Amino acid sequence: MSGPLVKICGVKDAATAIDAARAGADFLGFVFFRKSPRFVTPEAAEEIILDLKQAAFDEGFAMPRLVGLFVDAGEKELSEAAPLLTHFQFHGHESPERCSELGLEFGVEVIKAIPVTGKGDVSDASDYEEAADIILFDAKPPPGAGQPGGNGVSFDWTLLSAYEGETPYIVAGGLTPENVGEAVKGQKSREAFLGVDVSSGVESAPGKKDDALVKAFISASKG
Numbered sequence: 001m002s003g004p005l006v007k008i009c010g011v012k013d014a015a016t017a018i019d020a021a022r023a024g025a026d027f028l029g030f031v032f033f034r035k036s037p038r039f040v041t042p043e044a045a046e047e048i049i050l051d052l053k054q055a056a057f058d059e060g061f062a063m064p065r066l067v068g069l070f071v072d073a074g075e076k077e078l079s080e081a082a083p084l085l086t087h088f089q090f091h092g093h094e095s096p097e098r099c100s101e102l103g104l105e106f107g108v109e110v111i112k113a114i115p116v117t118g119k120g121d122v123s124d125a126s127d128y129e130e131a132a133d134i135i136l137f138d139a140k141p142p143p144g145a146g147q148p149g150g151n152g153v154s155f156d157w158t159l160l161s162a163y164e165g166e167t168p169y170i171v172a173g174g175l176t177p178e179n180v181g182e183a184v185k186g187q188k189s190r191e192a193f194l195g196v197d198v199s200s201g202v203e204s205a206p207g208k209k210d211d212a213l214v215k216a217f218i219s220a221s222k223g
């Protein structure tokens with residue numbers, strides 16, 4: 001593995017997108033889930049992406065892949081955002097069949113989130129072995145959480161030794177610039193390990209990304 005890929009999720013403004021891409025982010029995530037403090041409309045995401053593409057062209061940095069995060073979204077919601085995106089990231093009850101269908105219908109790759117608290121949860125990923133392009137292992141939300149992710153909660157990453165699939169996987173949930181090095185160290189010998197994802201661990205307040213934390217996270221992830 002040449003080094004983990006890094007996804008910065010919950011981008012809400014062009015400055016954050018440009019700074020993260022300039023610092024080497026491989027994926028940027030836009031949250032199209034209304035209850036999230038990181039929610040953006042497709043129109044707002046489009047403006048951000050236009051500015052990002054212009055900066056990438058002017059400065060010569062690589063364009064990150066563009067991920068739309070959805071929770072049990074309907075066709076209309078997906079179709080409004082799909083033309084902007086390279087990936088759909090699903091955090092709801094999307095079945096393997098639905099993931100396959102939507103990936104084909106909209107011509108995007110699919111990332112399926114698998115919530116983990118115990119060892120048994122990791123094997124849930126096998127249902128998505130064919131249907132998802134990437135598995136995202138995330139912590140199960142705590143009781144009473146208003147949303148299925150983005151809660152800053154970690155799980156025991158050593159549980160991922162039970163993953164036997166070949167679909168590449170990303171580790172998420174409660175990662176920060178301080179702990180991401182440890183998370184990467186534990187996974188980097190695994191062939192299917194693709195990278196790490198963060199949202200709340202690089203924020204100064206819910207929904208407010210902190211440029212210094214984003215840079216520190218990318219640098220700690222990539223070593």
Ligand SMILES: O=C(O)c1ccccc1N[C@@H]1O[C@H](COP(=O)(O)O)[C@@H](O)[C@H]1O
Pocket residue numbers: 009010029031033036037038069071091136138147148149150151152153172173174175197198199200201
């Ligand atoms: O970020 C959100 O607001 C969000 C909302 C609904 C589902 C998932 C969400 N975020 C994803 O959750 C994980 C972990 O986030 P955190 O680093 O613990 O805050 C990550 O994949 C985000 O993309």
